[in-house]
Amino acid sequence: MAEYELMWSKSEGTWIDVEHAPKPPSVSVSPSGEIVEGSSVTLTCSSDANPAASYSWYRGNQTLSEEQNGLLHFTSISYKDRGNYYCQSKNHHGQTNSTLQYLDVQYAPKLLSVSVSPSGLIIEGHSVNLTCSSDANPAASYSWYREGEDTPEASGQTFTITDSRSEHSGMYYCEAQNRRGRLNSTLHLVIEPVKQKLVAVGILLAVLLLAAPLCAFLLIRKWRTSKPPSQLGEEPDNTERLPSTHSEQQQGDLQYASIHFVRPRTDPIYSNTTAAGTSRQTQQEEADVEYAAVNFRQASSSPKHFHQEPLEDPSALYSTVKKGSTNFM
Known part of the structure; x- marks a missing residue:
């Protein structure tokens, strides 16, 4: 039986660098717990990114800082610094924002x-x-x-x-x-x-009572002076005055007229003559012709009396008045 000895060898490791956009960052507050006005406070933003991300801090739409280390530091925080904050991490592969962090400052x-x-x-x-x-x-x-x-x-x-x-x-x-x-x-x-209120009311009433008769007197006086003498029962002034102006001279030349209507008498010469084609109505209208005598005279000193001049006065004017219109056939 043959035996074989196995020999193992390891190669050197190889580093694989995978770049990516920042992961959603996290925010921490130091010191933790309650934040009191006047204390020192630091906010820290961090995220996983390759290459390393840069950070910016925001409060609403206001940019507060752009720091490479992702820190936002308050040396002496004020009650005006209360509010929501968030940070943004970014590199050339992309960017991402953190969730809102409310900073509660007590005062x-x-x-x-x-x-x-x-x-x-x-x-x-x-x-x-x-x-x-x-x-x-x-x-x-x-x-x-x-x-x-x-x-x-x-x-x-x-x-x-x-x-x-x-x-x-x-x-x-x-x-x-x-x-x-x-x-x-x-x-x-x-x-x-x-009692002070009652005194004030009494003074006001006294002023009103004193002022009422005076106001009534002034109103009556104003009313009387604004009315013509004839409306107040006063007799008009009939004293004759000489005209002093051209307007008064014209008023002094006013004439009074007396008008007399006389029924015309039939002229014996033309009484039996009738134009051909003249209707009975035309004859009747001619019979109704009336004459008016107008007399003019200078006004006397008294406008209440008139004097009628005789018809033979040379200044008499005569006018012929016809009633209706004459129709010829």
């Missing part, structure tokens, strides 16, 4: 404000609301104190005085507090007694 109450409702003058007996608000993370709790007292008057964001009295007037302050700090703000509350 003591800020921007504390107090208000009173209703605003303006407050009369006792009405309900009054004192309101306190602030910006805080975590949310603040509120307590209301009256100046000089250690025990709070009320707790909560709104302090309501249901039946207010003048004794409630004074200085109040609101305290907003969370585990990161506290902040106070003061408010001066003034509640007017009812």
Whole structure:
């Protein structure tokens, strides 16, 4: 039986380098846990990529940094730095973004404000609301104190005085507090007694009572001065005045007319003559011809009396008036 000895040998290893685009990066926050305003915070972005990726940090559409090591560092973080962050890793094979990382920065109450409702003058007996608000993370709790007292008057964001009295007037302050700090703000509350309101109403009524007769007198006086004398029962002035202007001279030349209608008498010469073809209606219309005598005279000093001039006056004017129209056959 023949025996054979097998001999094994190993070749040297060969490295195969496979390039690829970055894998989705991961984000870490240091220190971990709660982030307090004023502390130092670092965000780190890392991903698997070949060749090595470069990194950029974003907050919304705003580019914050482009660092090769993928770090975003806050020396003293502020409450304004709260928000969502993400990083982007890329090489010449591609790019990819991380998921959003919310950076929660805690801080003591800020921007504390107090208000009173209703605003303006407050009369006792009405309900009054004192309101306190602030910006805080975590949310603040509120307590209301009256100046000089250690025990709070009320707790909560709104302090309501249901039946207010003048004794409630004074200085109040609101305290907003969370585990990161506290902040106070003061408010001066003034509640007017009812008697002052009654005095104000009485003064107003007195002013109105005094002003009413004066206003009525002025209105009546204005009305009388705006009316013509004839409407106020006054007699018109009949005093004759000499014309002083050209317009008055023209008014002084006004003439008064007296018109007389006279039935025409039949002329014996033409009484039996009738034009051929003239209808009976035409004869009747001619018989209805009337004459008008118009007399003009200078106006007398009294416009109420008129004087009729005789027909033989040389200034008389005669006109022939025909009724209807004459039809000829």
